[in-house]
Structures are given as C-alpha cells and as structure tokens.
Amino acid sequence: MFLPESMSRIVIVGANSCIDETIEALYDLESVHLIDHTIDADEGFTLGTPRPYSPKVAERMLKVRSMEKDLGINKHTKTQPISESEIRSQISSDSVESIEVEVRALIDRRNDLNQRITELNAKKKSLELLARLPIDLDMYSGYKSISSVVGTVEKDPTQALGDLGESFVSMDKKNGSIVAVFVTNEDKPKAQNILSEFGFTEIAVPEGKGSVNTELTKVDADLASALKEQEVVQKETEVLFEKHKHFLRATDEALTVDCEKGTLPIRIASTKYSFVIDAWVPTNEKDNVKSTLESKIPAIFVEIEEDRSRKQADTEAQEERFQTVPTKMRHGNITKLFEYPTKMMSIPKYNEVDPTVLISIFLPLFFGFMVGDCGYAIPFIILGAYGLKYAKNPDWRAIATVLFFGGIWAFIFGFFFFGEALGMHFVGPQGESVTYTWAYLLHLDHLEEFFESFLIHGHGVGKIDSAFVGMLLRLSVYVGVVHLAIGYSVGLYNKVVQHGFKHGFLEKGGPLLIFIGVVVVGYALGFSLIMKQYEMDEIIPFLGVAIAFIAAGAVLVMKSEGAMSILIETVDAFGNILSYTRLVAIGMSKAGMALAFNYIAIGMIMGISPDPAVTSDVSIIMVIIGLLLFSVLHLMIWTLAILSGGLHALRLQLVEFMIKFYEGEGTEFNPLKFKHIKTISDKNVKEA
Amino acid sequence: MVDTGLGLIAVGAGIAVGLAGIGTGMAQKDIGAAAVGAITEDSKMLGKALMFMVLPETIVIFGLVIAILACFVLPGM
Numbered sequence: 028m029f030l031p032e033s034m035s036r037i038v039i040v041g042a043n044s045c046i047d048e049t050i051e052a053l054y055d056l057e058s059v060h061l062i063d064h065t066i067d068a069d070e071g072f073t074l075g076t077p078r079p080y081s082p083k084v085a086e087r088m089l090k091v092r093s094m095e096k097d098l099g100i101n102k103h104t105k106t107q108p109i110s111e112s113e114i115r116s117q118i119s120s121d122s123v124e125s126i127e128v129e130v131r132a133l134i135d136r137r138n139d140l141n142q143r144i145t146e147l148n149a150k151k152k153s154l155e156l157l158a159r160l161p162i163d164l165d166m167y168s169g170y171k172s173i174s175s176v177v178g179t180v181e182k183d184p185t186q187a188l189g190d191l192g193e194s195f196v197s198m199d200k201k202n203g204s205i206v207a208v209f210v211t212n213e214d215k216p217k218a219q220n221i222l223s224e225f226g227f228t229e230i231a232v233p234e235g236k237g238s239v240n241t242e243l244t245k246v247d248a249d250l251a252s253a254l255k256e257q258e259v260v261q262k263e264t265e266v267l268f269e270k271h272k273h274f275l276r277a278t279d280e281a282l283t284v285d286c287e288k289g290t291l292p293i294r295i296a297s298t299k300y301s302f303v304i305d306a307w308v309p310t311n312e313k314d315n316v317k318s319t320l321e322s323k324i325p326a327i328f329v330e331i332e333e334d335r336s337r338k339q340a341d342t343e344a345q346e347e348r349f350q351t352v353p354t355k356m357r358h359g360n361i362t363k364l365f366e367y368p369t370k371m372m373s374i375p376k377y378n379e380v381d382p383t384v385l386i387s388i389f390l391p392l393f394f395g396f397m398v399g400d401c402g403y404a405i406p407f408i409i410l411g412a413y414g415l416k417y418a419k420n421p422d423w424r425a426i427a428t429v430l431f432f433g434g435i436w437a438f439i440f441g442f443f444f445f446g447e448a449l450g451m452h453f454v455g456p457q458g459e460s461v462t463y464t465w466a467y468l469l470h471l472d473h474l475e476e477f478f479e480s481f482l483i484h485g486h487g488v489g490k491i492d493s494a495f496v497g498m499l500l501r502l503s504v505y506v507g508v509v510h511l512a513i514g515y516s517v518g519l520y521n522k523v524v525q526h527g528f529k530h531g532f533l534e535k536g537g538p539l540l541i542f543i544g545v546v547v548v549g550y551a552l553g554f555s556l557i558m559k560q561y562e563m564d565e566i567i568p569f570l571g572v573a574i575a576f577i578a579a580g581a582v583l584v585m586k587s588e589g590a591m592s593i594l595i596e597t598v599d600a601f602g603n604i605l606s607y608t609r610l611v612a613i614g615m616s617k618a619g620m621a622l623a624f625n626y627i628a629i630g631m632i633m634g635i636s637p638d639p640a641v642t643s644d645v646s647i648i649m650v651i652i653g654l655l656l657f658s659v660l661h662l663m664i665w666t667l668a669i670l671s672g673g674l675h676a677l678r679l680q681l682v683e684f685m686i687k688f689y690e691g692e693g694t695e696f697n698p699l700k701f702k703h704i705k706t707i708s709d710k711n712v713k714e715a
Numbered sequence: 716m717v718d719t720g721l722g723l724i725a726v727g728a729g730i731a732v733g734l735a736g737i738g739t740g741m742a743q744k745d746i747g748a749a750a751v752g753a754i755t756e757d758s759k760m761l762g763k764a765l766m767f768m769v770l771p772e773t774i775v776i777f778g779l780v781i782a783i784l785a786c787f788v789l790p791g792m
Contacts, residue, residue, distance in 0.1 A: 493786075496788075675772070
C-alpha cells in the first residue's frame, strides 16, 4: 500500500515471423512496460524496422487528422464510441479514402470560395474609392501616349503636380483620399516621384467598362451570391461534421494505436531472424504474462530475469538501462483520487514510500479543520460530489476530491467541535457582545438541550474566544508534531529500505533525533514561560533530555551532511512546527470576517440586537436586504475558504511534510495498452 | 480609565502582524510576477504557481501567531 508495486524484469525472445502476434499479445496483456533498446547495448543486435503495414497506417492517420482539422473536430468533440472490430472493418474497406474524397471536395470548394470573397472584397474597396472620381473605368487605360497613375494619398498633391498633366483628386480623411493623374508616358516616373512625397500608394484599377458605380453594383451582387454560397458550404460542412465525427474520432484512436504497434520494432533489439524484448511487469503478474505469451505464440520464449528488490545497491549493480524501474502506484478507488497532489510534485521512485495514502488522510483533515463550519461544509460536499460525478478534467477532479472529503471533515469539526454554522454558534450565551447564535435568531429553545449534551462548554469551541485560543494553538502544534513525526519516520524508513538499517539511520536518524529534542524543548519552554504550569527549575530534566537528543542528532547530521546542516535542521524543526499554527490562524481569520459580516447584516441592517433584553424593531424590507447582503458576504468567505484553506492544506503536505522524505523523479509505469476512449474494446462488446 | 499596558499590547500585536505582512508582501511580489509570467507561457503551471505564491504566507502567519499570543495570552500573565 505504501511502497509502489513490486516489479520483475522479463526478456521475451522470439522469431521474427511471429512478431506481429507478439505485439498483439503484449497489447492485450496491458501489463508490460517496454524497456527501450539502445543501439550498441548488445553485440550483434540492431534496432528493428517498422512493420510493413505502418506506412499505410501513417498515411491514413495523416488523412484522418487533416480531415478532423478541416471539419473542426477535436478531442473535446462529443462523439459516440464505436466498437473496435467495426472500426477495423471500415478502415480495411477503405472508408477513410472514400470519406476523404467527399470531405476534400467540400474543403476545396470552401477554400476557393474564401479566396474569391477576399478578391471581391479587395475589388470592392478599390471601386468604392474610384467611384468618387468622375471617370469611367475604361477611360483609365488603352491610350497610346498617355498613362494613368491611380492611388491613395495622404495630402493633396494638386499644387505640386502643377501642369504636369491632368489630375483628379478626391480628398477624404476618413475613408482615404484618392488621386488619378493622367500624364504623357515620359512624364509618368516624374509624376510618381512627386506623388511619393504625398504618401502615395498605387492601386490597381479593376478591369471593366462603363461607370464605376455600375461595376460596383455588379461586384456587390457577386459578393452577395458568394456569401450565400459560403453559407451553403458552411451548412454542408456541418452536415459532414455530424456525419463523420464519430467515425473520424474512433478511427484516429484506432490508427494511433496501430501506428504505435507498427513502429514498436524500432524500440526493441532484433537480428535477421529473431527479436529480443526487455520489459518490466508487475511481479504478481509475471507468471501470467509468461504462460499467456508462451501458450498463445509457439515460437517465443519468456525468461523471468529478476524480481527487483528495493535495495539501492541491487539497482546500481545493473546496467544503466535497467536501473530505472517504473513506478506503479497501488491505490484503491478513493486514494487514487489523491494521486494528483503527489504527481504535482513528481512520480515517486520505485524504492520509496508513495505519499498518496498519507496525503489522502491529512489533506482533507487539515482543510476541514481550517474551514470548521457546517454552513460552509454543506455546499463544499455538494459541489465536491457533483464535481466527482461529472468532471472529467483531472484538475477539476482533484479540486472536487478535496472539496468533498474536506467538506465532510469540515462538517464533522463544525458540528461536533466548533458547534458553528456560517460563523455563528448553534447555541450559547447571548449577551451584550456582537455575536449571535442560531438558537437565539430562530427562537429554537430546544436546541440547547441537544447540543449541550456533546459540545465542549455546552456551545462548542469559539475560534476567536480568548478562552479557547491557547488551546487551539496548542492543538495545532500537536497536530504539526504528529504530522512531522510521520514525515521524519517515513524518511528514515525510505533510507532503511534502500540501504539497510545502519546506513539508513546514519543518514536520516539525525534529523529525527533533533526534531524530538526540539519538541521536548518547545514543550518545556511553552509550559513554563507561556502556560506557567512548571517552575523554571522543574523543566531542567526536560532540557537535559532535549539536549541529549539534539546532541546525538547533531553528531549524526554532521557525519552525513556537515556541520552547517545542524543549525538548518534545528531551525527547520522549530519553523515547521510553528508553521502548523496556520491551521488555527486561517480558521480564526475566517471566523473574524464572519463575525464582522454577521454583525453588519443582522445587527446593523436588519436591526436585531444581540442583547436579548433589548426588543428589536424589525422591518421586513430590511430583513430581505440584510439576507441578500448576508448571502453575498458569506459567499465571499466561502470562496476565500477554498483558496486559503485548500492551498494551505496542500502546502502543509507538499512543503512541511513531503520535504522530510520525498525524492520523487520516478518513471510512471506505462504498459503497452490500447486506451479505449472513442472506441469500445471487443472484449467489452462481447460481455455486453 | 484606559489601561496603558493593554494599549501597548494591542499596538505590539498590530506591529507584529503589520511588519510580517509587509515582509510577506515583498516576497510575494517577486513570486507573483514570476508566476504570472510562467502561467502565460503554460497555463498548466497554475497549480504549481499558486503553491509557490502561498509559500511566504508562513511569515505573516508567524506574525499573526505572535499577535494572537500577545492579545490573548499576555493579558492573563
């Protein structure tokens, strides 16, 4: 449960004639993690070559992907899965090619149309400019000795052009100014030179006859018909999208796997007649893998090379390519949900404790303690349950997990420990202060008897009540000590597993001993200086024990990491323990906000006095306004609770806790497998 | 009659939270700028970036703890 699954290394040797069956069998097993062969790793072996079918598969995949892109189909498109055998029969009956003809024809039409519309738009723009000049289109060209220069300008060039030729200018700052100059052929460069000083940009005069306006009407008509046609094509695209999306997505998935299978030989060692596959399989499946492969395929032999131990020395004794053992995390349905925070750091190594189980205990617990309020807990549980049921995205699922389980803890703490909902106690003394209780607000007198039976002081722990603050701070420190002690112990355990007890203790025992010493010092000083429960001379035995632990730890740390680390470890232990006071501090900050907001909404807006002796004059309109404000303000605290509660709970895991033992940087166990998302495996079809 | 000692404790608590808050702010300023840059490059960094953002909040929590001790524990001594 804590260490990742035990792995065994196998070697599969077979004749090249049965490589296709072997690849199929490996994919069916879904528990073989391939070790990539490196060139020159073994004498006489080379990398294999792709299977003969793989160019065809790659070509088809390219076609499918390009069609998907053209039709706007992507991985978020909702499609119905199709059974694998049906997809395969369709692929082999050239469905991809026939669909491609259909799609390609439409896409070509769409592209042509888009180009035509762009051209027409450009022409229309030129014509609109030319329409402002009193010249017909056919008069711009067709002369022997006269040329026309037409274009846009920024300033009026009439004066500068002088009597060079005849010029027509229409100035318009908003839509652009146009000039048309008619000069003799020899003067054309001269005219262009002059014009260039006025920000001249030449435009091509569209061909045509008659007045510009007639031509413009014609272009408008063409454009309208083109746009209409574009709409038709768009509709046809949508029809094709609907018609082929299921097939294309499923084919994409099937072809991707086929492509992977086809190129698999280049990841393994082969000779002219045989191939050799090195692979990792989970130890408890090695016999199954061996017997399945050998019974299915006659010309193949499977050798179980080793069951890899967790010892670092055993790993280092191996060749480099066999040193990295893939990590297969072992989790049930619930702890699996908490893999996300672990993976956020890194994948655990093969020979270290996978912290996911510990995170799944403490993360929701801390979150729940920081929220500690029934009123916020219930929406958290509902939202979390909804997210777990419907969310697909791993980020959202991780958040929903914390909200759901954290919400349950928040409810438990809120109900049984703090006795609070929305920042107000259920029951309690109602006096001249600014606090309210639910029993007082809703006139529920029988609540008292119910809650008094199990809540501390009859009304639960007040988060910002001076009677409880000291207790809460101590509690959070104790939680920190326990959590960190687990962290240090796991660190020690990891090293013991990797290097044996002696080496493990020498490396990780020091910090643990220093930590114990620091805890004892903290206990003695806290109870004598702050709590005044011990006299100074009474704490001397404690200090003696603490110094003994710290000294022993210091010796070990100095040997393993050097003298500087002693100081770092000691300060770290103090700082880390105090860091857990955030459990209370964040709860208090939210309770403080809730107290203020409740007084604003209930006391100031609704006008209900917290003092039962004062009769309050309450108007229904103010109650409605007060309730609205109450909801908005509490929604704000609730949102802040997700951010601060969630992040700080996570941070305590990732920073304070995991740094004590976690190394990570493992490789995830990634077996050869057909991941069915848009297709249905034939096995499932048969079962159904 | 105003109790000067109690007033001084309140001032001390305020200074503790305030200065610690400034310290946290200074640390978060740089992390925040870098985090926004990282998220712009790759939105998958959001989780990690948020994690780094809350790292310096330990400082202000220490300040808050001192303030709490000052407000609630000192007057009783």
